[in-house]
Amino acid sequence: ASEEAPSTDLITLTRHVLSDQLRLGSAATGDLTLLLTAIQVTSKFIATNVRKARLINLVGLAGETNVQGEEQKKLDVLSNDIMVNALRASGKTAVLVSEELEDAIIIEEKNRGKYCVVFDPLDGSSNIDAGVNIGTIFGIYKVRPGSEGSIEDVLRPGNASRYGSSANLVLSTGSGVNGYTLDAALGEFILTHPNITIPPRGKIYSFNEGNAMYFHAPVTAYLNSIKYPAPPKTPYSARYIGSMVADVHRTLLYGGIFGYPNDKKSKSGKLRLLYEAFPMAFLTEQAGGIATTGTKRILDIQPTSIHERCSVFLGSRDDVSDVVKFFKEVP
Ligand code: AHM
Ligand code: MG
Numbered sequence: 001a002s003e004e005a006p007s008t009d010l011i012t013l014t015r016h017v018l019s020d021q022l023r024l025g026s027a028a029t030g031d032l033t034l035l036l037t038a039i040q041v042t043s044k045f046i047a048t049n050v051r052k053a054r055l056i057n058l059v060g061l062a063g064e065t066n067v068q069g070e071e072q073k074k075l076d077v078l079s080n081d082i083m084v085n086a087l088r089a090s091g092k093t094a095v096l097v098s099e100e101l102e103d104a105i106i107i108e109e110k111n112r113g114k115y116c117v118v119f120d121p122l123d124g125s126s127n128i129d130a131g132v133n134i135g136t137i138f139g140i141y142k143v144r145p146g147s148e149g150s151i152e153d154v155l156r157p158g159n160a161s162r163y164g165s166s167a168n169l170v171l172s173t174g175s176g177v178n179g180y181t182l183d184a185a186l187g188e189f190i191l192t193h194p195n196i197t198i199p200p201r202g203k204i205y206s207f208n209e210g211n212a213m214y215f216h217a218p219v220t221a222y223l224n225s226i227k228y229p230a231p232p233k234t235p236y237s238a239r240y241i242g243s244m245v246a247d248v249h250r251t252l253l254y255g256g257i258f259g260y261p262n263d264k265k266s267k268s269g270k271l272r273l274l275y276e277a278f279p280m281a282f283l284t285e286q287a288g289g290i291a292t293t294g295t296k297r298i299l300d301i302q303p304t305s306i307h308e309r310c311s312v313f314l315g316s317r318d319d320v321s322d323v324v325k326f327f328k329e330v331p
Helices: 011-021 032-057 075-089 126-132 209-214 218-226 244-254 273-286 316-331
Strands: 092-098 112-123 135-142 163-165 176-185 187-193 203-206 255-258 290-292 313-314
Touching: 011 032, 011 187, 011 244, 032 075, 032 112, 032 135, 075 112, 092 273, 112 126, 112 273, 135 244, 135 273, 163 187, 187 255, 209 218, 209 244, 209 313, 218 316, 244 255, 244 273, 244 313, 255 316, 273 290, 273 313, 290 316, 313 316
Parallel strands: 092 112, 203 255
Antiparallel strands: 112 135, 135 163, 176 187, 255 313, 290 313
């Protein structure tokens, strides 16, 4: 067997973002790099807490309080606190919107920077106890010129936001998508999946079909078309984890389609526009795919409130185009 010498030239996330900024010749102040450093630390901190919590759950019979006598916080609340504390302390943020918090946080003047961060601190939390992949989703906006930080800075179409990400850190700074894997020994995210590109067509569909009886006609017709195709075509495979971070991650790498449509019961769908649909739509488009509500490009939606929801179909160009066709043709 051939033995490869270990690489002595690691491309860490920080190095990669810095070189990207130099390459683009942007007036790099280092602010974005510092903000991303803070976000990386939160990802590591949240990841260790998720692992610890699994162990704590095993000894959970001892009671619901830890050794210090403090009540265990639910992991999603804990993750939210980790994000808020780190982002505020970074000095680079002006507005924070979290799935866990009813209201946006406007950062006080002494800590204020020029970025707004929208995030879902621990997406897929219904999967925590099963040890299934969960992760953080975030989007970063610059405050509008002259603004001191207000909700209006984040109530902007998704293409005004610049970056989005998730579990095995996947990041786009607006010129393609890169995947980084945490090297636990080094404590660094290492570039392992440069320039992720979604295959133009896949063989996988990812929907919660438990909602099928509520689906609108175009969605039902589309799903039937991939499950009962006219020969010689063969049916698609179903894969649905129920963690958007994991389902979208797979879709980016393998192709196919992920969908969480609105339906007769959930009139606006389930996923949140600002910190679920926008970041994932951004990553998808940057990787060469499409993200739509079925009738409209997700990144073009003008949000009107911070927690609003929207219908989502995203993934391979040809697969998502098929859904759009069904929306045009099926009444
Ligand atoms: P959450 O933010 O409360 O975890 O909900 C969002 C999650 C997504 O990760 C996932 O795509 C979806 O909800 C799954 O919903 P369902 O359980 O209805 O299939
Ligand atoms: Mg979520």
